[in-house]
Amino acid sequence: MKRLEGRVALVTGGLRGIGIATVERLLEEGAEVIIADLKAPDDADVQAVLKQLGQASSYLQLNVTDEAQWEAAAASVRRDFGRLDILVNNAGIDGIGPVETMPFETWRRVMAVNSDALFLGTKHCTVLMSETGKKTRGGASIINISSIMGIVGWIEASPYNASKGAARLFTKATALEFARKGMGIRVNSVHPGFVRTPLLQEGFDRAAEMNTASTAQELLSTLDQMTPLGRVAEPSEIAATIAFLASDDASYMTGSELVVDGGWTAQ
């Protein structure tokens, strides 16, 4: 399936979890993919990933919370590729705990990575994406990775909830703005339920440390059982939805929120 032949994509948080699954999927569909993440370009992990993924992939060191780094990133994409069709704002962190004891710094950090970064990435990639999108049938496509926690609340996840809720409405605001101005950029949000990712595993490990009653494995089985479809998602299943939104098949979809949660929020 080569729906994305000739397209260029940038995926933040592209080294692991939903990010790397998305990178793999976009490459399969024929796109050239820039992996953006925090590690240094000569890091062993980065080198291993690039070697495995092959020539259509490249790496860009990017702290998504740093405006100057986004400016430099956009300039390098313009210089090296001359276009940007797809931006997947995927980098994200969690932040759990009761509000009354949560350090303000935790809140600010989660908001910076999950929410500020969408503003910065969108702000600095929009000019190049608009130039590209006006020349492409289905337009350029920004895909913001929110969460079902951007739609419903969760106990002791207040900064994560707030940041993912911000992602949901930032998506709608920019979708309207870009459509009205005829900029040729579609913007949509994806709302995964629970996905078997390192972020989930780390969250469970921490939760297990804080609450001696449960192990991380028990928490995962509980989540499987609580999901109507009976299991958590694989990262590739979220990547499939992202690839759909990136493709011309989604040419009339903008401002939409695509929930991929195994029925979690329907129950």
Next chain:
Amino acid sequence: MSKRLEGKVALITGGTSGIGAAAVRRLASEGAKVAFTGSNAEAAAALCAETGASFHPHRVQNADAWPVLMEELHKLYGRLDIAFANAGMEAGDSNIEEIDVNNWNNIIAVNQTGVMLTVQHAMRAMKKNPEGSGGSIIVNSSMNANRAMGNFLAYSVTKTAVCAIVKSSAIHCALTGTKIRVNAVLPGVVETAMITNLINQQEDPVATRKAYESMSPMRRMAKVEEIAGLVAFLASDEAAFISGAEYVIDGATTAGTMGV
């Protein structure tokens, strides 16, 4: 076109025109065997010749006709993997002060009871698939499920109601472990024959067309093929983790408030 749907059998209600016909074409092009229903035999014959699909004259609101249809499909195909509950109408709709109760009942019968019957019978068939229960059911709702129209009371009501049918059915499938996914698509204004006729009946068709186009900030209506692309995605195994969801496809019409 890729062959994501090779080996799958699909049923599409209201398949002779508009979004339904586009879905017949799209699912067939992705490798599915397609059966569709409706009442316009002439349009159906042309679509069958073009796509290799089979046509089954049938009205979704007629409960007694459903077992007959499903028996026919079972004999022809032996399985069912995809159902697109698409048949819908708005003829005779009006505002709350003026709507005629017979027209109200007709719209409820087709748009709501018809969808319920489609989901019910599709699910029964999917549970009997040779290798075990499984399938994907897609219901055609409307962005008006989220934004009721003053002059289309019954349409707005039924398009909201079918979202509840979708969620209830998705949860039922989950609770009973049937491996059947149920989702809704909520299109904005789509350039179908139904809309074109409505536009042409107005005093000033040009202005009416412009008004419809301006509902989306993209300043155009959706093409039927664009809705069919989303239906094909939800029908495929690509959407294996998606159930009980409502996917809006409206060019950001309902992402903001009216007047944006």
